[in-house]
Amino acid sequence: MDIFDLRWDIVWNYRDMFIRGIGVTLILTLSGYFGGILLGLFLGLGKLSSKKWIYWPSKLYIDLFRGTPMLVQILLIHLAVIPTIFGHSLGYMVSGITALILNCAAYNAEIFRAGIQSIAKGQMEAARSLGLTHNQAMRKVILPQAFRRMIPPLGNEFIALLKDSSLVTVIAAPDILYASKVVAGASFRFWEPYIVAALLYLVLTYGVTKIVAFIEKRFSNSYVPRKAKVEGREAR
Amino acid sequence: MIKIENLHKYFGKLEVLKGIDYEIQEKQVVCVIGPSGSGKSTFLRCINMLEEVTDGAIYIENVKINDPKTNINEIRAEVGMVFQQFNLFPHMTVIDNVTMAPMQIRKMSRTDAEALGHELLKKVGLDSKAYNYPEQLSGGQQQRVAIARALAMKPKAILFDEPTSALDPEMVKEVLDVMKNLAAEGMTMVVVTHEMGFAREVGDRVVFMDGGYIVEEGSPEELFGNPQSDRTKAFLGKVL
Numbered sequence: 001m002d003i004f005d006l007r008w009d010i011v012w013n014y015r016d017m018f019i020r021g022i023g024v025t026l027i028l029t030l031s032g033y034f035g036g037i038l039l040g041l042f043l044g045l046g047k048l049s050s051k052k053w054i055y056w057p058s059k060l061y062i063d064l065f066r067g068t069p070m071l072v073q074i075l076l077i078h079l080a081v082i083p084t085i086f087g088h089s090l091g092y093m094v095s096g097i098t099a100l101i102l103n104c105a106a107y108n109a110e111i112f113r114a115g116i117q118s119i120a121k122g123q124m125e126a127a128r129s130l131g132l133t134h135n136q137a138m139r140k141v142i143l144p145q146a147f148r149r150m151i152p153p154l155g156n157e158f159i160a161l162l163k164d165s166s167l168v169t170v171i172a173a174p175d176i177l178y179a180s181k182v183v184a185g186a187s188f189r190f191w192e193p194y195i196v197a198a199l200l201y202l203v204l205t206y207g208v209t210k211i212v213a214f215i216e217k218r219f220s221n222s223y224v225p226r227k228a229k230v231e232g233r234e235a236r
Numbered sequence: 237m238i239k240i241e242n243l244h245k246y247f248g249k250l251e252v253l254k255g256i257d258y259e260i261q262e263k264q265v266v267c268v269i270g271p272s273g274s275g276k277s278t279f280l281r282c283i284n285m286l287e288e289v290t291d292g293a294i295y296i297e298n299v300k301i302n303d304p305k306t307n308i309n310e311i312r313a314e315v316g317m318v319f320q321q322f323n324l325f326p327h328m329t330v331i332d333n334v335t336m337a338p339m340q341i342r343k344m345s346r347t348d349a350e351a352l353g354h355e356l357l358k359k360v361g362l363d364s365k366a367y368n369y370p371e372q373l374s375g376g377q378q379q380r381v382a383i384a385r386a387l388a389m390k391p392k393a394i395l396f397d398e399p400t401s402a403l404d405p406e407m408v409k410e411v412l413d414v415m416k417n418l419a420a421e422g423m424t425m426v427v428v429t430h431e432m433g434f435a436r437e438v439g440d441r442v443v444f445m446d447g448g449y450i451v452e453e454g455s456p457e458e459l460f461g462n463p464q465s466d467r468t469k470a471f472l473g474k475v476l
Contacts, residue, residue: 120321120323122319122321122323123323123325125286125317125319125323126317126319126323126324126325126382127325128286128309128312129284129286129312129315129316129317129386130312130313130316130336130337130341130385130386130389131309131310131312131313131314131337131341131389132309132337132340132341133309136340136341140336140340141325144327145325145326145327148327223326223327223369223371224368224369224371224372
C-alpha cells in the first residue's frame with residue numbers, strides 16, 4: 001500500500017462512528033475517573049488508618065489493582081465477575097465503567113495517601129493542640145492543603161485513564177479505537193483509521209493537559225490570591 | 237495547676253524521660269532549659285499529650301489527662317501550644333488562623349470570633365496583617381500570630397516549645413516582648429527556651445533538665461546565681 005495515496009474519504013464516510021466513539025471514550029473516562037476519585041479517597045484514607053482491619057483491605061485492594069494489567073481486569077469483570085453475580089452480562093458500558101472505576105481508584109488512592117502524608121506533621125499537631133479532633137483537623141487543615149499538591153498527579157491520572165480506556169475495545173465497547181478497527185476491517189486500510197484514532201486521543205489528552213495546567217497555575221505554588229499579592233507587600 | 241508524677245517516656249527502646257515529678261502553679265512562668273536531647277521538648281509535649289505518656293501521670297486542674305476516659309480534645313482546648321516552627325495554617329489568612337478553632341470547637345459565631353481575633357491581633361501588634369497570608373509575614377510576625385491563635389481558645393495555660401529558636405536574631409525580641417506581656421497579665425506559661433535572658437527576667441521558676449531528668453529547679457536567682465549541681469554549672473558555663 002502506498003502511504004502517499006491516503007484515502008481520508010473512507011474515514012470521513014465513517015465519521016458518525018468516530019463521533020460516537022469520542023462520546024463513548026469521554027463517558028467511560030469521566031465516569032471512571034470521578035468514580036475512581038470517590039472510591040480512591042476512601043481507599044487512600046484507609047491506607048493511612050492505624051486500624052489494621054481498615055488498613056489491610058485497602059492495601060490489598062490497591063496492590064491487586066495496581067499489580068495486574070487493566071486488560072485482564074476488564075476481561076475478568078466483563079466475562080466472569082458480572083455474569084456470575086447477575087447471571088448475565090450487563091453490557092459493555094457497565095463492565096467498562098466498573099473496570100475503569102475500580103482500576104482508577106487504586107491509583108488515585110495512592111495519590112491521596114501521598115498528598116496527605118506530604119503535609120508537614122506540625123500542621124496536624126498545631127490543629128490537634130487547639131483541641132480539634134482528628135477528623136476536624138483533616139477537614140479544615142490537612143485536606144485543603146493536600147488537595148493542591150494532588151492536582152498535578154490527579155491530572156496525570158486522568159490522561160493515563162483516557163488512553164487506557166481504549167482497552168475496552170476488547171469487550172466491543174464502541175469507543176474511538178473500536179471505530180478505527182471497524183473501518184480497518186471493512187476497508188483493509190490501516191494508516192488512515194489508526195492515524196485518526198491517534199489524533200483524536202492526542203487532541204483530547206492535549207486539551208486535558210491545558211485544563212490541568214490552568215488549574216495548577218491557579219492553585220499551586222502560593223496560597224496568596226493573585227489580587228492580594230499585587231496589593232500585599234510581597235507583590236511579585 | 238499542672239502536676240506531673242513520675243513521668244516516663246520511651247521512644248521505642250530509648251528512654252527519653254526517666255521519671256519526672258513537677259508541679260506548676262497557676263500564673264507561674266516556668267522556663268525549662270537544658271542541652272538538646274535532654275528531653276525538655278518531649279516533657280512539654282507530654283503535657284498536652286502530643287506525645288503519648290509511657291508511664292506516670294499528668295494532672296491538669298486535678299484531671300488525669302493520660303486516662304483513657306479523659307477527652308483529650310477538651311483538655312487541649314484549655315492548654316495552648318506555640319511551636320518552634322510556628323505551624324500556622326498556610327491556606328488561611330491570619331485572621332482565619334486565629335478564628336478557626338473558636339468557631340469549630342467553641343461554636344462561636346463568625347462575628348464574635350472575628351471581633352476576638354482582631355482584639356488578639358492588636359494585642360500582638362499585627363491587626364494590620366489580618367487579611368494577609370502567613371507566607372507574607374516574617375518569622376517573628378508568624379510566631380506572634382501563632383501566639384494570638386493559641387490565645388483565641390482562652391487557654392488556662394500556654395506551652396511554648398522553643399518559640400524563638402527558628403527566628404532571625406533581630407526578630408527574637410518582638411516575640412519575647414509579647415510573651416513578657418502575657419506573663420505580666422498572669423498567664424500560666426511553660427517555656428522551653430534557650431533564651432537565658434528571658435528565663436532570668438520573666439521566669440518565676442527555672443528548671444534545668446539533662447539526660448531525661450530534672451537535675452535542678454529553682455528561682456532564676458537561685459539557679460543562675462548559685463547553681464548546686466555540677467551539670468547545671470557546666471551547662472550554664474557554656475551558654476552564659
